Amino acid sequence: MQFIDQAEIEVEAGKGGDGIVAFRREKYVPAGGPSGGNGGRGGSVIFVAVENLQTLLDFRYNHLFKGENGGRGGPNNCTGASGKDLIIEIPCGTAIYDAETDALLGDLIEPGQRFRVVEGGKGGLGNQHFLSNRNRAPEYSLPGLPGERKFLRLELKLLAQVGIIGLPNAGKSTLISSLSAARPKIADYPFTTLIPNLGVVRKPTGDGTVFADIPGLIEGASHGAGLGYDFLRHIERTRVLLHLIDATSEDIIADYNTIQQELEIYGRGLGERSQVLALNKIDAVDRETVDLEALARELNHLSHAPVFIISAVTRTGLDPMLQEIWRILDVMNAAEEEVGVLQY
Incomplete structure (x- = not known):
């Protein structure tokens, strides 16, 4: 087995879904209104420590890890689906550093220990969010925010007494x-x-x-x-x-x-x-x-x-x-x- 105890990777959380512009058009509803839903939140990237891994070999050839983007908002005030979080398994004893600042972000020692390293972007607001007495028919919405992005250095330090x-x-x-x-x-x-x-x-x-x-x-x-x-x-x-x-x-x-x-x-x-x-x-x-x-x-x-x-x-x-x-x-x-x- 090849022993790899250091790796550098890039992680990027998912982008938030865009809000949309929509108006109600139902039969028998004489006064329609804005009904554009908000976008869903982007998926985060989460590390979890597991016992069945002993090296960082999985990160030698795969350097980019990305969470799922949030879904676009829907009509009828429907919020878009949230992006799935990306779960990355690492060996127990792995320290997570910011590769640019060399700051220690997390240190996962116990099996099952989790660390959310980048947060998914917030979903954009649909036009229904901007309804007010002064603006009964807003025709604008907001795009989703990008997810966090970081360059990381992983270091495996063996757990031995x-x-x-x-x-x-x-x-x-x-x-x-x-x-x-x-x-x-x-x-x-x-x-x-x-x-x-x-x-x-x-x-x-x-x-x-x-x-x-x-x-x-x-x-x-x-x-x-x-x-x-x-x-x-x-x-x-x-x-x-x-x-x-x-x-x-x-x-x-x-x-x-x-x-x-x-x-x-x-x-x-x-x-x-x-x-x-x-x-x-x-x-x-x-x-x-x-x-x-x-x-x-x-x-x-x-x-x-x-x-x-x-x-x-x-x-x-x-x-x-x-x-x-x-x-x-x-x-x-x-x-x-x-x-x-x-x-x-």
């Missing part, structure tokens, strides 16, 4: 395949992962937590280097970052600092996000020459975050790491519930 980050070849894809049923492409070269991979990891209680393997983070990612800038946005919705570090690296501390610097430069609160660190690939490390415990203590001193020594391949150390992630998420959930109770 835990984001797995790290330099290429840190073992992120291997880890998510070990923790869940996800089967990402795995190979021994940089940028094997070209799209974010999602996997559901089961808690001891049976609840599922979504983990996301975020690809392409290298030095300069926040400025567009590698693949990182395109996918840093997917970390924005995560609650906990699992920072994976290759224990076979020649400079583990430098690797850690590289990713942290990119998070800080990108901004949007990523540098302050709760983190869990994991030294991965210990199965490939000579424990007699490399003091992993000392490196873990140094990382803990730098990050003030818990550090675990693991192997995604042999599944060594994964359970204590997961227990810490569950603990952090439970604390966050409890704090949110308490805030909700206080606000209530």
Whole structure:
């Protein structure tokens, strides 16, 4: 499946129907009068979030979306039919921006959430609307108003509670395949992962937590280097970052600092996000020459975050790491519930 997480489109609501000029001509009605009806309202364009879509691929080749025009008014004071609203389905987690001003217009996260992005034009008034004591036979009406029109940028930001980050070849894809049923492409070269991979990891209680393997983070990612800038946005919705570090690296501390610097430069609160660190690939490390415990203590001193020594391949150390992630998420959930109770 091709992963498309950005799209630019144009949306235009339907034009309102024109009002008409008409007069009553019924038999046995000696004094006719104006009877031109108003035009119908144009159809709006509405976004709705759905669960069965995972990409913005539907918008790659179709860039113009238009609501239905309102119907023309009719005689006998009949109002024209309203244009049908255009319902556009988008994946949950899609943010809607004004492409010209870069303003955030809407952010649809929950399934079924709706957002009316452009309003249909108002219908024109028929001549019956202008009847008065001074003008008993108005011979004019008003045209319908055009619908709103906007150029939009859609950005899909994955909905995952835990984001797995790290330099290429840190073992992120291997880890998510070990923790869940996800089967990402795995190979021994940089940028094997070209799209974010999602996997559901089961808690001891049976609840599922979504983990996301975020690809392409290298030095300069926040400025567009590698693949990182395109996918840093997917970390924005995560609650906990699992920072994976290759224990076979020649400079583990430098690797850690590289990713942290990119998070800080990108901004949007990523540098302050709760983190869990994991030294991965210990199965490939000579424990007699490399003091992993000392490196873990140094990382803990730098990050003030818990550090675990693991192997995604042999599944060594994964359970204590997961227990810490569950603990952090439970604390966050409890704090949110308490805030909700206080606000209530």
